[in-house]
Amino acid sequence: MGPRPRPEAALTRVVSSTIQQFTSQQFTSQQFTGQQFTELSSIAKNRGCSVPTVSEQTKSTEAQPAGNKHEPSSTRSYSGVGVTPGRIIGVIRQMPSPVSEPTPGEQLSGTTADDAIAALRTASKAVHAELKNRAEGAKGASKAVLEATALMAADPLLIKGGIKLINNAGLTPERAIWEAGASVAEMLHNLGGYMAERAADVLDVRARIVAELRGMPAPGIPLSDTPFILVGEDLAPADTATLDPSIVLALVTSSGGPQSHTAIIARALGLPAIVAAAGVETLADGTEIYVDGAAGTITLNPGATERAAAAAWTTTSAVLSVFDGNGRLKDGHLVPLLANVGGAKDAVKAAAANAQGVGLLRTEFCFLGRDTEPTIDEQVEAYRGVFDAFPGKKVVVRTLDAGADKPLPFLTDATEPNPALGVRGYRTDFTSPGVLERQLQAIALAAEGTEALVWVMAPMISTTDEAEHFAGLCAAAGLQIPGVMVEVPSAAIMSASILTHVEFVSLGTNDLTQYAMAADRQLGPLAALNTPWQPAVLQLIRLTAAGSEAEGHHKPVGVCGEAAADPALAVVLVGIGVTTLSMTARSLSAVAAVLASVTLAEAREIAALALTAPTATEAKERVRAALPILAELGL
């Protein structure tokens, strides 16, 4: 089977691009308890984040009757790790607990096989009808996912498998469908690729049928016509399809971490969210709570203070949801704000959010999940979709960045002992020459006949020679504006020399941090090392900007890593001498609002505070103290 496009994969793509953002951040997706939890707390403290605990106040007030007048406040509170800002009041709905596995070998007793089969068929039909009903109310990608899962709930392959197990092994219908679902999921998993992804849908359907048989609430997000705050242990990727952001006001989970699925979903949907808030699982449905997604706090029985804060956030978020398309400082100094995109759909969204162009087009979307190189025609079509969204504006295309965490069977060697230091990014041109040239040819062809101003850059450039060679390939393809990414510390140090051959550089702060600190981005225990607030990383950015000044032609120095999406770091970067910032479209408005609050002279002073700080924690603390607007906006 060859690779195929996946029309219903749009949501998955939103989520996976968010996963990439998260992997660049300070935590891994492990769920933590006990010792890990303590480690997380210290990391969170180091980042200046709130630390998950049930507050002392909670413990003392819990022991007292409510309404005690000697207590200044009868409120109880919980805290966790805030992952998405926002202050909101609402009533909660608990996510039903996951369906537990029926006991292996569980035999029918007191009922006939025929009755068991009838019960299974009834449950299957009920789940089918419920999912179909939900599909009718859903839109776009969610609708397609729900329609497909509705059909799976009544699928003959699955149901007949269950019936066979009831007849032949005397199993209960719960256990029978559990095993039938497992074998279908395994079959799909073994088929690989697209089919393997559907295995999770079969397991979801299986859990729903078991819940139906047991007379338990269906797993997944509760149905409601009125808005609520969703509280649960952690969300699963499948929950994204049914999470309606117009009904769900905020997400609060008792476990999970800053890279958990809940956090990823919250980021993708822009919902206020708190994770690792131990104790919230005991709250009753209908309880009114106040959530502060920046501080990571949850308050029960919200009072006048909380109501005022929530009302103020409504006003602020309206301001923060709009970017006027003209990034600038208080003194009018222009800082173009661009978007990072991974395909045409992203690009259309970014254009709607008034991004001033694309600062990073990840071209991997054309290549990932394939066994062979896409043809030039396929690539041209894919790139043109992005270019067409930005007529008259800059679109910076990053050439294929395969390897390390993005392996490609036809380009990279999966057996490398040290893939992050291996043949990845631009280096695949050493081992598979031709792929890059064909991609540049496709980019040039796609650029013809569009009004976008197309720039191209190579990832993982380490030396001046490589930059010169890449510029030569671009010139041969007829591409006028070649540039390189600065992700390897050697490129930061050599930027003046590199810039004599290319027209611009763009800092990939995620990889630059990983290489400067020698700390794998994916490893939880190294999370505290992996922050762009590390003064050493900021110094490398400064060296890059200084290299551009030394070269003398004011060639642009951009940042397209996650650092650009952090409003506080954005100020530091501009103060250091970065000329453009590119980020996920959702962050544009917050970054623009904070940049507009400082002059260039102030940004330089703030940058100096960070550059001279001895530690990452202190750099961040100093900068936040100098930018009171962050607290005002709840960022």
Next chain:
Amino acid sequence: MSERKVTIASRVGLHARPAGIFAEAVAELPIEVTIAMEDEPAEDAMDASSILSLMSLGAAHGDVVVLRAEGEGADEALDALVKILETDLDAE
């Protein structure tokens, strides 16, 4: 036994939405319909009303599949199903 050969028209192949539309159409029929790839023996044919079976068949755009059915109305039913597979269901 009636039999029809048909070329898959959907650009994404017989997957996801196209597979769902087809499986639903088959499920509404009073007769059993099987589906197999052109070069596969009839005994390996799968239940065409199962979306899971259809997806695991892995029929891509341009592949030829064989539909088989028996009984009253089999020919008319297969003709209707052929029309569905000859349409690019993903384009709608």
